[in-house]
Amino acid sequence: MLIKHSKRTIRSGCKKCGDKSLYWAHDTAQSGDDHCDKCQTSGKWVLIDAAGEPHKCGNDVTPVAEKTDAGSVSVEVKASVREGDSVSNSTDHAAPLTGSGDAFAAFQSLVASLAPKVDRDEVSAMIKRELDNVIVPTRTVVERVTGVRRVIANSHEKLADITTDLLAGEHVMMVGPAGTGKSTIAEQAAESIGIPYYSISLSPMTSASQILGYMQAEGEYVRSLFREAFEHGGVFHFDEFDNGHPSVLAVINASLANGQMAFPDQMVKRNPDFRCVASANTYGRGADRAYVGRQQIDAATLDRFSVETISVDEALETSLCLATGLDKVMIDKVLKFVRTLRKNAEERAMSVVISPRASVGMCRLLAAGKSWDSAVESRIHRGMSEKDWNKLSSNR
């Protein structure tokens, strides 16, 4: 008996006469073949025509020959995959593979051999090349309840946090190494909130009168920037906060503690839009190995601030280097070099500070035509002892 196996005509045609209008079938009268799970029968594989009659052109198809004929199977599978058929469909109108494990394994290995060969290293290199060309956005978008939207380009990743702190009514102290962008964040925070920005850099020589203003001999009050912010609102930034004299820090503390403050000419009510931002290289616990001569800040003053730690924002650093106009390959070289030294300095507890000023400065000097060695000398080495330089730059 002939049992029709395939629903569709064969694809590659009869190997002898080329007729394609044929179907696979099992001839149960002829034994010796594999059991077909799909048809639940056994018998010799034969070709039949549309009327169910045996195909007679002298082609004696043996199942073994067909099943191990990799060429013909691969043509069928390829077509099916390209057409988007599922793998199980492809076996339906391919050369009849029985459900045996061997056939399925052969089929799988054929699919694998047809899949495009992937060189992992090459793909990784391609992805890296593409990512290197991506300029990571360093914008901060501030959307106020009033609907006003401000986009601050080239901003530090912490700008959003600090703006949020200020909007919540907090005074903020930013602590981080030199050149990480603290002063710029303070200015951008004021811009994003939309209130005026004032700044003063504290040193041990800064006097209370520079903060509060003073009375002239003729009895006229000379206003200070701090008075402007305190009375009319604005962000007042105390740069180098941990470098200020304790008596000045005490004045600042008093201004934050109360709703009003005694200025030389009169008592002044604090404006609700007055915010204080301080930036420092230490947490107010006094000098450390990198920042000598820093003052301790008393606990009562520190208590008035939300403290935010500011580290190097590498995306911002990259963006600032790109703005120098130096060739991208050279920028990559500078960044790799500077970041390795920065990591070494940190891990080896050295007192050198390698900030984004070093990388941006190197890029500027190289763009201006300076040699690599000369740029390194000017921006990083700076007369460092040979011992320190070796410690900083050696690969352990």
Ligand SMILES: Nc1ncnc2c1ncn2[C@@H]1O[C@H](COP(=O)(O)OP(=O)(O)OP(=O)(O)O)[C@@H](O)[C@H]1O
């Ligand atoms: N968002 C930014 N856009 C453009 N330039 C920036 C930005 N942030 C920092 N810079 C530049 O990087 C340098 C260091 O920034 P900044 O002075 O704000 O850092 P800092 O943390 O206050 O440094 P220091 O601790 O020495 O006071 C400056 O030259 C500044 O112009």
Ligand SMILES: [Mg+2]
């Ligand atoms: Mg600063």
